[in-house]
Amino acid sequence: GQNIDQPTEMTATEGAIVQINCTYQTSGFNGLFWYQQHAGEAPTFLSYNVLDGLEEKGRFSSFLSRSKGYSYLLLKELQMKDSASYLCAVTDGDYKLSFGAGTTVTVRA
Amino acid sequence: ETGVTQTPRHLVMGMTNKKSLKCEQHLGHNAMYWYKQSAKKPLELMFVYSLEERVENNSVPSRFSPECPNSSHLFLHLHTLQPEDSALYLCASSPRLEGNYEQYFGPGTRLTVT
Numbered sequence: 109g110q111n112i113d114q115p116t117e118m119t120a121t122e123g124a125i126v127q128i129n130c131t132y133q134t135s136g137f138n139g140l141f142w143y144q145q146h147a148g149e150a151p152t153f154l155s156y157n158v159l160d161g162l163e164e165k166g167r168f169s170s171f172l173s174r175s176k177g178y179s180y181l182l183l184k185e186l187q188m189k190d191s192a193s194y195l196c197a198v199t200d201g202d203y204k205l206s207f208g209a210g211t212t213v214t215v216r217a
Numbered sequence: 218e219t220g221v222t223q224t225p226r227h228l229v230m231g232m233t234n235k236k237s238l239k240c241e242q243h244l245g246h247n248a249m250y251w252y253k254q255s256a257k258k259p260l261e262l263m264f265v266y267s268l269e270e271r272v273e274n275n276s277v278p279s280r281f282s283p284e285c286p287n288s289s290h291l292f293l294h295l296h297t298l299q300p301e302d303s304a305l306y307l308c309a310s311s312p313r314l315e316g317n318y319e320q321y322f323g324p325g326t327r328l329t330v331t
Contacts, residue, residue, distance in 0.1 A: 199316030
């Protein structure tokens with residue numbers, strides 16, 4: 109089976125940094141995705157990691173440790189528009205994406 | 218139109234009604250997916266199609282019936298639903314049926330069963 113855990117909610121101040129952790133236990137692994145979903149909207153792709161290490165894309169970075177079954181998404185210089193749900197998803201190498209329940213990030217002024 | 222579109226965006230139906238959800242992708246992708254998203258729960262994969270052939274039926278009740286007439290269109294036919302089927306139904310597509318491709322999601326249909 110697949111088990112993907114991430115915190116339910118996080119709150120941070122505008123301009124700050126927030127780190128969203130994701131741990132996974134899956135029968136197979138061929139990469140980990142992060143998606144952003146604003147309320148009432150479609151999830152949109154943020155990042156994909158398949159090798160260990162840090163991938164940086166502007167204000168957002170994603171880290172993966174395959175040996176630890178662990179990833180995090182780092183959001184820097186938080187803006188109000190970053191208030192959203194962040195979904196961690198693991199692909200088993202076939203076509204199936206297994207999702208975590210999502211982390212709702214609230215950015216306060 | 219670009220990306221993945223879904224209609225209707227909101228749907229309220231009684232338990233005895235029959236309705237259909239429509240998804241269309243304008244990306245030239247070969248794979249399409251239906252997901253169910255309930256509050257505070259992970260997205261649940263329901264059905265997967267590759268080049269109009271169903272490759273996954275994830276133990277979904279028969280009151281949900283998918284149809285993929287071509288690689289750009291995907292339908293979810295609904296009949297005799299239960300209140301617990303109320304959820305956001307998301308359609309997605311990807312270039313091919315391989316797990317390392319990003320999936321592109323539509324905005325979803327918010328379904329309420331009364």
